Amino acid sequence: MTHVLVTGGAGYVGSHACKRLAAAGYTPVAYDNLSSGHRWAVQWGPLEEGEVGDGARLEAVLGEFQPVAVMHFAGLIQVAESVVKPALYYRSNVADTLTLLDAMLAHDVKRIVFSSSAAVYGQPDLVPIDEQSRKAPINPYGTSKRLIEQILDDFGPAYGLRHVSLRYFNAAGADPDGQIGEGHDPETHLIPIILQAASGQRGSLDIYGTDYPTADGTAVRDYVHVCDLADAHLAALEYLMDGGASVCLNLGTGAGYSVREVIAAAEEICGRPIPVQEKPRRAGDPPALVAAADRVQDVLGWRPARSDLRQIVETAWRWHQRTQ
Ligand SMILES: NC(=O)c1ccc[n+]([C@@H]2O[C@H](COP(=O)([O-])OP(=O)(O)OC[C@H]3O[C@@H](n4cnc5c(N)ncnc54)[C@H](O)[C@@H]3O)[C@@H](O)[C@H]2O)c1
Numbered sequence: 001m002t003h004v005l006v007t008g009g010a011g012y013v014g015s016h017a018c019k020r021l022a023a024a025g026y027t028p029v030a031y032d033n034l035s036s037g038h039r040w041a042v043q044w045g046p047l048e049e050g051e052v053g054d055g056a057r058l059e060a061v062l063g064e065f066q067p068v069a070v071m072h073f074a075g076l077i078q079v080a081e082s083v084v085k086p087a088l089y090y091r092s093n094v095a096d097t098l099t100l101l102d103a104m105l106a107h108d109v110k111r112i113v114f115s116s117s118a119a120v121y122g123q124p125d126l127v128p129i130d131e132q133s134r135k136a137p138i139n140p141y142g143t144s145k146r147l148i149e150q151i152l153d154d155f156g157p158a159y160g161l162r163h164v165s166l167r168y169f170n171a172a173g174a175d176p177d178g179q180i181g182e183g184h185d186p187e188t189h190l191i192p193i194i195l196q197a198a199s200g201q202r203g204s205l206d207i208y209g210t211d212y213p214t215a216d217g218t219a220v221r222d223y224v225h226v227c228d229l230a231d232a233h234l235a236a237l238e239y240l241m242d243g244g245a246s247v248c249l250n251l252g253t254g255a256g257y258s259v260r261e262v263i264a265a266a267e268e269i270c271g272r273p274i275p276v277q278e279k280p281r282r283a284g285d286p287p288a289l290v291a292a293a294d295r296v297q298d299v300l301g302w303r304p305a306r307s308d309l310r311q312i313v314e315t316a317w318r319w320h321q322r323t324q
Contacts, residue, residue, distance in 0.1 A: 001027045003045075003065040004237065005109075007052055007100065008073030010037025013115065013171050013229055015180045017071055018044045020230035021237075029065050031058070032074065041180050053096035058103040069111035069237055070104055072097065075144075078188060079119065082141035093144035098151065105159055111240040112152065113233050116165040116248065118222075120146040123286050130292035131167075131250055138284050149248055162246045164236035164300075169222035169252035169291050171229055173312040174319035181319030182226075190221070191313060194263060195320040198270040205274055207259050209281035212288075218259035220288040222252035225306040225315070235300040244299075252291025253304045265309045269317050 004021055008014040009030025014037070018028035022044035030042045033051050050057040052074045075093045076082070082089040104112065119142030120135050137143045145167075152163040172191050174181030182192050197205040210217045232251050257265075267274050296302050306312075 003027045003029050003067040005029050005031055005062065005065065005067040005070045006073065007031045007070065008037065008075065008115075010034055010039065010041045010047065011073055012182045012184065013168075013226055014071070014073035015041035016175060016226045016230040017073070017233045018042070019175065019180065020227070020234050024234055029061065029067065031061055036077075036184065038183055041183070043179060051096070053092070053099050055099045055103050058100060059106060062103055062107040062109060066107070067109060069113065069240060070100070070109060071113045071233055071237070072100065073115045075115070077141070079139050079141045080188075082144070083139050086140035089140045089144050094147050094151075097148050101151070101155060101161065105161065110159070110161045111237070112161065112163045113236045113240070114148060114152060114163055114165045116145045116149055116167045117142065118167050118169045118250070118252070118289055118291065120149065120167060123284075124289065127288045128254060128290045128292040129250065131248060131295055153246065156246045162240055162244070164240060164244070164246070165248040166229075166232060166236060166251045167248060168229060169224055169250070169289060171226050172223040172316060173225040173227065173306070174315045175227065176306075176315050178318055178322055181323070182316065183323070190259065190262060191223070191266070191316050192320065194266045194274060195270070195317055197274050198266060198272060199320065199324065203275065205263070205276045206279045207276050208279050208285060210278050212281070214258055214287055216258050216260045219285055220256035220258045220290065222254070222256050222290045223262075223307065223309065223312055224252055224304060225312050228304040228307050231305070232296065232300060232302045235302045239300055247299055249296040249299060250291040250293055251296060252293050253307045254291055254293035256288055256290040257309050262309065262313070265313045266317070269310070269313050
């Protein structure tokens with residue numbers, strides 16, 4: 001059996017990657033402290049409970065399974081929380097990743113696919129954003145991702161570790177088979193919040209900013225189906241297995257949808273109106289974040305296959321209804 005250690009494998013994106021790895025013949029070993037992940041999401045390999053910051057536990061798991069690579073999803077993900085608790089974010093995301101890398105090197109595991117983020121770019125000068133754009137994160141969450149990318153770059157020449165860092169734009173949607181989906185608490189992502197408003201779990205949806213310089217005045221984002229993200233992780237793993245050099249890649253579609261467009265798609269799919277409240281812009285929210293997505297296609301041969309807005313919202317809605 002060829003094992004891959006998946007930190008954060010009980011979480012939203014990590015569990016979809018585990019399902020994809022298993023379909024490709026790998027055995028994913030989910031390593032997770034279940035702080036925001038779910039036991040029910042681990043269905044395609046063992047669950048090893050543990051902290052990424054616990055080097056001894058990591059070494060025991062790496063020794064037992066001898067994985068060919070690590071996919072590193074685990075981390076804290078809330079931008080607003082990172083602003084008020086930067087120490088927590090730098091410790092959990094950056095310092096704990098150093099512990100993980102030490103344990104990997106001790107067990108001669110030298111391939112890692114890392115979940116980075118479009119947050120490394122901060123407020124972009126130009127849209128679409130390519131990988132060479134200025135990296136100027138505007139919150140500790142984004143800075144923690146940028147620091148990890150830098151650490152991974154430095155570990156290449158020094159220790160022979162190779163990485164693919166995937167800068168996701170907005171992960172969205174759910175497994176079309178309905179086995180897993182998004183389950184964040186608190187939920188901060190637009191589509192599940194819209195679906196909560198559609199099903200009456202929240203009174204209304206707040207639209208932050210209706211005066212942006214976009215076609216309809218609301219903010220535009222690049223949504224990638226979580227199963228497309230999972231495919232990209234598999235492609236990145238195989239790229240590293242084939243000896244590919246370290247690289248940071250955008251993971252987006254190159255197409256953006258406005259908040260109002262997402263709401264309109266959801267109203268059609270859910271078959272009901274979604275109550276909204278218009279609010280002022282939030283500090284730090286750029287008008288548009290859209291990836292230049294050609295490099296990932298050139299390097300990994302990856303193209304989004306399910307990321308049109310309809311498929312994203314339909315799969316998310318199906319999952320949302322199952323969990324009611
Ligand atoms: N969801 C998105 O739109 C998005 C966008 C950009 C980047 N990312 C990155 O992708 C990764 C996965 O995001 P997600 O949406 O699946 O988040 P998630 O919260 O659903 O998953 C994170 C998982 O990591 C686990 N975890 C957290 N800290 C841990 C620790 N110290 N030790 C062990 N396990 C720990 C949690 O229990 C959870 O299962 C994160 O690194 C996130 O920053 C996500």
